[in-house]
Amino acid sequence: xxxxxxxxxxxxxxxxxxxxxxxxxxxxxxxxxxxxxxxxxxxxxxxxxxxxxxxxxxxxxxxxxxxxxxxxxxxxxxxxxxxxxxxxxxxxxxxxxxxxxxxxxxxxxxxxxxxxxxxxxxxxxxxxxxxxxxxxxxxxxxxxxxxxxxxxxxxxxxxxxxxxxxxxxxxxxxxxxxxxxxxxxxxxxxxxxxxxxxxxxxxxxxxxxxxxxxxxxxxxxxxxxxxxxxxxxxxxxxxxxxxxxxxxxxxxxxxxxxxxxxxxxxxxxxxxxxxxxxxxxxxxxxxxxxxxxxxxxxxxxxxxxxxxxxxxxxxxxxxxxxxxxxxxxxxxxxxxxxxxxxxxxxxxxxxxxxxxxxxxxxxxxxxxxxxxxxxxxxxxxxxxxxxxxxx
Amino acid sequence: xxxxxxxxxxxxxxxxxxxxxxxxxxxxxxxxxxxxxxxxxxxxxxxxxxxxxxxxxxxxxxxxxxxxxxxxxxxxxxxxxxxxxxxxxxxxxxxxxxxxxxxxxxxxxxxxxxxxxxxxxxxxxxxxxxxxxxxxxxxxxxxxxxxxxxxxxxxxxxxxxxxxxxxxxxxxxxxxxxxxxxxxxxxxxxxxxxxxxxxxxxxxxxxxxxxxxxxxxxxxxxxxxxxxxxxxxxxxxxxxxxxxxxxxxxxxxxxxxxxxxxxxxxxxxxxxxxxxxxxxxxxxxxxxxxxxxxxxxxxxxxxxxxxxxxxxxxxxxxxxxxxxxxxxxxxxxxxxxxxxxxxxxxxxxxxxxxxxxxxxxxxxxxxxxxxxxxxxxxxxxxxxxxxxxxxxxxxxxxxxxxxxxxxxxxxxxxxxxxxxxxxxxxxxxxxxxxx
Numbered sequence: 073x074x075x076x077x078x079x080x081x082x083x084x085x086x087x088x089x090x091x092x093x094x095x096x097x098x099x100x101x102x103x104x105x106x107x108x109x110x111x112x113x114x115x116x117x118x119x120x121x122x123x124x125x126x127x128x129x130x131x132x133x134x135x136x137x138x139x140x141x142x143x144x145x146x147x148x149x150x151x152x153x154x155x156x157x158x159x160x161x162x163x164x165x166x167x168x169x170x171x172x173x174x175x176x177x178x179x180x181x182x183x184x185x186x187x188x189x190x191x192x193x194x195x196x197x198x199x200x201x202x203x204x205x206x207x208x209x210x211x212x213x214x215x216x217x218x219x220x221x222x223x224x225x226x227x228x229x230x231x232x233x234x235x236x237x238x239x240x241x242x243x244x245x246x247x248x249x250x251x252x253x254x255x256x257x258x259x260x261x262x263x264x265x266x267x268x269x270x271x272x273x274x275x276x277x278x279x280x281x282x283x284x285x286x287x288x289x290x291x292x293x294x295x296x297x298x299x300x301x302x303x304x305x306x307x308x309x310x311x312x313x314x315x316x317x318x319x320x321x322x323x324x325x326x327x328x329x330x331x332x333x334x335x336x337x338x339x340x341x342x343x344x345x346x347x348x349x350x351x352x353x354x355x356x357x358x359x360x361x362x363x364x365x366x367x368x369x370x371x372x373x374x375x376x377x378x379x380x381x382x383x384x385x386x387x388x389x390x391x392x393x394x395x396x397x398x399x400x401x402x403x404x405x406x407x408x409x410x411x412x413x414x415x416x417x418x419x420x421x422x423x424x425x426x427x428x429x430x431x432x433x434x435x436x437x438x439x440x441x442x443x444x445x446x447x448x449x450x451x452x453x454x455x456x457x458x459x460x461x462x463x
Numbered sequence: 464x465x466x467x468x469x470x471x472x473x474x475x476x477x478x479x480x481x482x483x484x485x486x487x488x489x490x491x492x493x494x495x496x497x498x499x500x501x502x503x504x505x506x507x508x509x510x511x512x513x514x515x516x517x518x519x520x521x522x523x524x525x526x527x528x529x530x531x532x533x534x535x536x537x538x539x540x541x542x543x544x545x546x547x548x549x550x551x552x553x554x555x556x557x558x559x560x561x562x563x564x565x566x567x568x569x570x571x572x573x574x575x576x577x578x579x580x581x582x583x584x585x586x587x588x589x590x591x592x593x594x595x596x597x598x599x600x601x602x603x604x605x606x607x608x609x610x611x612x613x614x615x616x617x618x619x620x621x622x623x624x625x626x627x628x629x630x631x632x633x634x635x636x637x638x639x640x641x642x643x644x645x646x647x648x649x650x651x652x653x654x655x656x657x658x659x660x661x662x663x664x665x666x667x668x669x670x671x672x673x674x675x676x677x678x679x680x681x682x683x684x685x686x687x688x689x690x691x692x693x694x695x696x697x698x699x700x701x702x703x704x705x706x707x708x709x710x711x712x713x714x715x716x717x718x719x720x721x722x723x724x725x726x727x728x729x730x731x732x733x734x735x736x737x738x739x740x741x742x743x744x745x746x747x748x749x750x751x752x753x754x755x756x757x758x759x760x761x762x763x764x765x766x767x768x769x770x771x772x773x774x775x776x777x778x779x780x781x782x783x784x785x786x787x788x789x790x791x792x793x794x795x796x797x798x799x800x801x802x803x804x805x806x807x808x809x810x811x812x813x814x815x816x817x818x819x820x821x822x823x824x825x826x827x828x829x830x831x832x833x834x835x836x837x838x839x840x841x842x843x844x845x846x847x848x849x850x851x852x853x854x855x856x857x858x859x860x861x862x863x864x865x866x867x868x869x870x871x872x873x874x875x876x877x878x879x880x881x882x883x884x885x886x887x888x889x890x891x892x893x894x895x896x897x898x
Contacts, residue, residue: 076469076470077467077468077469077470078469078470078471078472079469079471079472080471080472080473080474080475080587081471081474082474082587083587084466084469086581087581087582090581090582121590207471214474215473215474216473216474217471218470218471219470219471220468220469220470220471221468221469221471222466222467222468222469223466347869371470375470377473378473387473391470391471393468393470406468408468428468430467430468432467432468
């Protein structure tokens with residue numbers, strides 16, 4: 073089995089922030105727990121020692137926020153508010169988004185940062201950190217679930233494939249929401265403004281190695297993969313991690329992926345409850361097992377463990393990963409983001425979804441993350457991707 | 464330019480917290496447990512971690528007295544890191560806080576750095592989740608440290624000077640001067656395989672799993688018997704004595720029967736033994752209500768969209784017409800403790816009503832009381848929303864991250880136990896010291 077790269081989400085961002093200070097930040101999420109965001113997520117980006125006492129911590133955060141030159145804004149689905157950790161207390165803009173054709177489902181972090189120490193000329197060079205995740209801004213997403221994340225760093229004067237697609241997302245968002253209050257979208261604009269100092273690359277790949285691309289939901293998911301990767305994805309192995317599926321009896325998005333990219337073999341993670349029940353419709357389960365070259369699989373158990381106790385629950389796998397790989401030649405291309413294996417996530421004009429298509433240079437011949445699982449589930453339960461939102 | 468995609472690991476803050484106590488049960492069992500165990504907590508159960516703490520404060524004080532270092536906390540964190548590397552590299556110990564980062568660092572590099580910086584810390588927040596954060600309060604309650612700034616008590620200092628410094632000396636580190644100087648700079652390079660190996664070996668020697676007789680007697684006095692700052696009126700000592708015969712039982716686990724047996728044993732220790740037994744019986748009485756209540760609430764968390772009647776009927780099928788394990792009259796005697804633990808008379812009465820409802824098999828009423836209790840607890844806690852609401856008489860689970868937990872079987876209820884009361888902590892310390 074492959075060595076699956078794993079990190080604690082907060083530590084990943086804390087590492088990225090080392091030696092830097094926050095200028096402005098923008099968060100896109102489906103579900104949003106404002107109290108948890110303020111008390112546990114925000115401190116990661118401010119890098120200040122905080123008291124354990126909630127009230128003192130709040131005052132410290134207020135002070136720290138005053139030192140951030142720009143704005144911090146969270147855009148979330150208007151049904152996605154889940155204030156489990158208490159209500160919002162800080163001066164942060166929170167903007168609900170009503171996505172008419174589906175749900176507002178992206179999970180992104182945009183951090184405009186600058187060096188903590190100026191260089192010899194007194195200049196603090198700036199960079200934009202862009203992350204695509206599967207994690208919502210909730211305790212489950214940020215701390216507990218198995219989620220996926222990828223972060224790209226764009227520096228001033230960089231040449232990359234990312235600016236146009238990211239700007240497209242941000243412009244679309246601003247256009248759709250309009251401006252009810254002055255300065256409502258200031259964080260978004262400052263991040264868009266950063267791209268004035270960067271250049272758009274016209275090449276999709278360099279020497280056959282795919283450059284990283286951002287999916288902004290303007291086209292269907294398949295179209296995006298086809299347009300960006302061309303033939304690169306043809307005939308590779310494909311494994312898919314998605315916690316949610318359509319209600320069956322078959323999976324249109326999977327059919328389309330197979331038709332388009334003709335994968336050599338496909339493995340799909342079967343989401344399960346602690347009691348062994350599969351979280352998918354029984355018809356869909358059967359349909360997948362009947363497809364040639366397609367099988368259900370499971371992540372290694374150690375990834376799912378909540379801790380060392382025997383009676384602990386398993387972690388919920390909320391990651392959305394499309395992993396194309398081949399052993400000869402050694403290639404590994406990921407799509408990491410918010411896209412579940414559902415029609416509303418894959419089609420154009422459904423949900424608003426985002427993500428990165430990233431090629432990595434594997435150190436070893438890539439292998440499967442998922443172990444095949446042919447055991448018949450004890451039972452079935454259907455869950456949909458909009459589960460858990462306020463009604 | 465980016466890093467590679469990755470899957471997320473669980474955040475240690477989620478793992479440590481475990482239950483988020485939606486019913487406010489923790490203050491109740493803490494209150495009842497503190498009558499018997501005055502110093503330990505559920506996470507301060509490693510005697511060797513107390514050794515790390517003692518030496519951490521010792522070096523912090525020495526360096527501060529010499530006018531060096533970058534503050535007590537920084538010195539302490541560097542010492543804890545050094546101790547961690549020594550325990551892992553030399554003793555092959557994998558049972559301390561921070562093992563994963565230590566192991567990873569040792570696998571990746573032989574030159575490591577000790578510092579208070581995030582990149583050197585062996586836990587996500589070493590200050591909060593390491594020995595400084597978790598062991599200082601129990602060490603204060605055990606009269607190992609005192610004062611502000613925190614310093615070793617005379618007894619703690621004597622342990623270092625009479626036991627640990629001689630070990631350093633034997634290993635070629637006279638008076639620990641070298642270590643104190645080593646820990647003073649903000650960033651300390653350690654050559655694990657090369658010139659600093661003797662230092663790691665010396666530290667590892669002190670932190671090996673076996674205890675010397677002198678150490679054992681110190682830890683017994685301070686941690687196990689809690690003699691020097693006893694908040695229990697001598698009851699902790701009785702309980703520790705009563706635990707002795709069962710320490711070798713590998714199947715020992717908390718259960719109402721075990722606690723009753725312990726109570727029976729303590730009665731042989733005179734008047735204090737009687738009082739200890741009474742406290743243990745009260746714990747047993749409380750747990751026979753608290754444990755099924757917590758289980759039922761966990762079950763409700765997975766009952767989205769069901770009516771209270773549906774759930775009550777299911778519970779009746781599982782648990783029968785009533786919970787015969789609950790003694791309503793004995794539970795009523797806990798009213799004072801429930802009131803002071805919850806800080807609210809109504810909450811205390813709610814628990815008593817809940818015990819009656821469960822004992823009578825009035826499960827609909829019990830469910831309503833649990834929802835009411837959760838609403839009360841969440842309101843008290845930052846005015847937060849309840850985890851479960853009722854809408855059109857159906858359960859609306861707002862805290863969606865929970866998955867349904869099964870109810871314990873009826874025949875398991877007489878042995879069912881969920882909460883610590885610090886009894887397992889005391890037993891763990893006793894077992895380590897094998898008194």
